[in-house]
Amino acid sequence: xxxxxxxxxxxxxxxxxxxxxxxxxxxxxxxxxxxxxxxxxxxxxxxxxxxxxxxxxxxxxxxxxxxxxxxxxxxxxxxxxxxxxxxxxxxxxxxxxxxxxxxxxxxxxxxxxxxxxxxxxxxxxxxxxxxxxxxxxxxxxxxxxxxxxxxxxxxxxxxxxxxxxxxxxxxxxxxxxxxxxxxxxxxxxxxxxxxxxxxxxxxxxxxxxxxxxxxxxxxxxxxxxxxxxxxxxxxxxxx
Numbered sequence: 001x002x003x004x005x006x007x008x009x010x011x012x013x014x015x016x017x018x019x020x021x022x023x024x025x026x027x028x029x030x031x032x033x034x035x036x037x038x039x040x041x042x043x044x045x046x047x048x049x050x051x052x053x054x055x056x057x058x059x060x061x062x063x064x065x066x067x068x069x070x071x072x073x074x075x076x077x078x079x080x081x082x083x084x085x086x087x088x089x090x091x092x093x094x095x096x097x098x099x100x101x102x103x104x105x106x107x108x109x110x111x112x113x114x115x116x117x118x119x120x121x122x123x124x125x126x127x128x129x130x131x132x133x134x135x136x137x138x139x140x141x142x143x144x145x146x147x148x149x150x151x152x153x154x155x156x157x158x159x160x161x162x163x164x165x166x167x168x169x170x171x172x173x174x175x176x177x178x179x180x181x182x183x184x185x186x187x188x189x190x191x192x193x194x195x196x197x198x199x200x201x202x203x204x205x206x207x208x209x210x211x212x213x214x215x216x217x218x219x220x221x222x223x224x225x226x227x228x229x230x231x232x233x234x235x236x237x238x239x
Contacts, residue, residue: 008083012075073172113187117157123194174214
């Protein structure tokens with residue numbers, strides 16, 4: 001089977017133009033091999049499109065503007081569909097995910113199928129999180145823990161081999177695309193790299209009540225999926 005060693009970096013964005021000016025050069029500095037950056041823009045109202053046009057003159061960027069579709073998870077899936085590489089790196093565009101650890105993720109993926117940048121392994125954490133935000137994160141993580149073994153299934157910063165989702169039907173809702181991949185993907189080896197979640201550099205957080213409602217609905221669907229997969233294995237194995 002043909003293997004393309006290129007790394008495809010997928011960046012879902014919404015009004016993150018000023019952050020992209022800083023982030024893109026940092027990504028370029030961290031990746032020491034052939035790569036592409038796929039920016040999936042949910043119709044930003046700032047100057048994102050013009051900023052990306054200027055950045056494209058220097059960096060290998062593919063820009064996807066979505067006017068009739070919204071959502072971080074679906075943006076990532078659209079980015080995956082346009083990717084050329086067989087290794088995919090997903091991260092936020094607001095600089096809360098430090099690009100300085102990208103080289104660690106790339107090193108780890110050589111011997112794993114998926115590698116998660118984790119706040120909940122030794123050495124990980126969050127910088128200047130207020131207590132309610134931390135409590136929400138811990139609550140959401142605890143709800144998902146029975147589904148997967150990864151300690152930080154809520155992470156939005158991760159790298160994986162495209163092959164693990166080749167036969168998976170991904171239907172995420174909301175923000176937590178990693179959780180969808182962890183539940184439905186076909187992988188055997190994984191690892192977690194600790195990092196400190198940073199306060200966003202510019203712009204506003206997209207988290208709101210709708211996002212939290214979507215998460216609970218998504219979680220219910222994944223538990224149902226896991227249950228049905230278990231039933232299939234039981235009855236499939238009894239034939």
